Amino acid sequence: MELTEPWIQQDDASNGHAAENGNLSRLEEILATRQLTSFFQPILNLASGQIFGYEALIRGPSDSPLHSPANLFKAAEMGNRLAELERQCRHVALESYIKQQLPGRLFLNVSPECLLQADFRQGETLRLIHRLGLNPSQVVIELTENKPIYDYNLLREAAHHYRSMGFEIAMDDLGAGFSSLRLWSELRPEFVKIDMHFVQGINHDPVKLQFVRSIQVIAESLGTRVIAEGIETQAELDVIREIGIAFGQGYHIARPKPIPPLSAPAEVVDSLTLNHVTVYPQNTPLYKTVTARKLLRAVPTISPFMTTDDAYQIFTRDAELQVLPVVQDSLPLGLISRFSMIDRYARLYQRELYSKKSCTHFMDGQPLMVEHSLSLQELSRLVAGGERRHLADGFIITETGKYLGVGSSQDLIREITELQLQSARYANPLTLLPGNVPINEHIERLLQSGGPFSVCYCDLDNFKPFNDRYGYRKGDDMIQMVAGILRETSDPERDFVGHIGGDDFVTIFQSDDWEWRCRQALQRFDAAAQHLFDDEDKLRGGFHAQSRQGEALFFPLTTLSIGAVPVSGDAYLSHHDIAAAAAEAKKQAKRGTGSTLFIERRKLGRTRSQQES
16 A cells, blocks of 8 residues: 555656646637636616626636636636736627627626736726727626735726726725735725625524624725625515615526526516515524633732742732732633632731742642633532632633633622623523514514515413412423414515513514414414313312402413504504503403404504594
């Protein structure tokens, strides 16, 4: 085996060189005989539904390994023919665009290094455009960044030069390049294209959603129009449109073709006019993402070579200092507790015995040490499960084992409490459903859209007596069961399920069959809840528990009530008005027997002016 491996490796290398040489020869032939084909992919105006323009994409011969653009440009770069290839790509694209009389702008891919070359700057492409009868204002130079840019001043001058000729500038793959944000700042292009990584799956990923929303805000302030690339599903298109992105491009709209469509598919255009609001993905609860670094405090440190009297003097000078970390060569060795040291120093002869000795005599050599990246949730478990002194003395925070600072258990408790309160407003910790803030924000977005929707307030009947009878564990099981049923009976692309708190939920429907979905939820709850009751209680139809006044009473089995408020026109001014109406509808539903749906229809179809008259 040892004798044959070098031969195998040499053979592989030889094959690789042969393939490269073959590709270079094939490239020579392709360029000499102009065997390039231009494909065009539509760019859709998301406000009008009309095609705004086309991006020109290039392909080599279909029977060649250089059919792929990646292989084609790799071969050109290896053969030092990149500028020649780009020039021929532009010629082929422009000629095909004119021949087909395609509407709108033509987006031509140009690398920054080619943009700076003499033949391009001297108007070789401009002369071709004039010869073909085109106006430069119809052409957008789309900069594709494949290598780091070093001379921004020169590139900025070049962009100004092409603008003076009538061209507009677009920047490709924002968020994926080497320095795309700086390039945007330097060139101030008329268009930026968001890399498809941030677009695909945006309807499920709150981080991608936030990235794209932030880009849109920046673009609006700079007067730049945004193009979202890589749209592959209707759900992605819905989110992109609602964020306010001007243009979209991707397989869901149209694939690149040599002869592209002159209009987008009817179902895509129709979706742009629908008056519905997308359901945004929700963020992870805050307390799961905040780390121990948030608790970091800088305090004086002491060397193990310093005396106990040195440590005592440090404590004396700083009345607020509770612990003194012992650190040597950036490595934490332990903690000296203020209380422990002063208590021992106060004893008879202790100061005389230890004042000149190493401070490590009063050091806890096994303190709690945590990495700065540890989540507060995990840290709280360590503190709660550790020794009592850890709760009193706090902990050392490190980075790859090196000392950073200290944290106190008091700060940890305060931060965890605050984060849990904040998180509960955004996501319920038991069901992980959106809380009050996202619920209200979603209702306000729906009101602004002007489209019809229905808000359904869901509440458990006799839930507190059930909790008293069966315990909080089964109470949590029932709440999670309700959350699951509401998710299952709603359309995740159109309907929003939130958890107000306790046993109160809300489903905000845009589905036309929302009433049927509510009745399905009631039926499923009645069937599933049977598994949570004892057989004796099911036979009796209820259970005994204490009332709020402390009396022993018989309560019917727990059921689910839904108060529904259909919203259309301008019947309601804000989420506050809708919440009040939904609460009243829920009260009406709870007056019924068993699991009940009550629909508030008095304002349905009436405008605000009709109500006031």
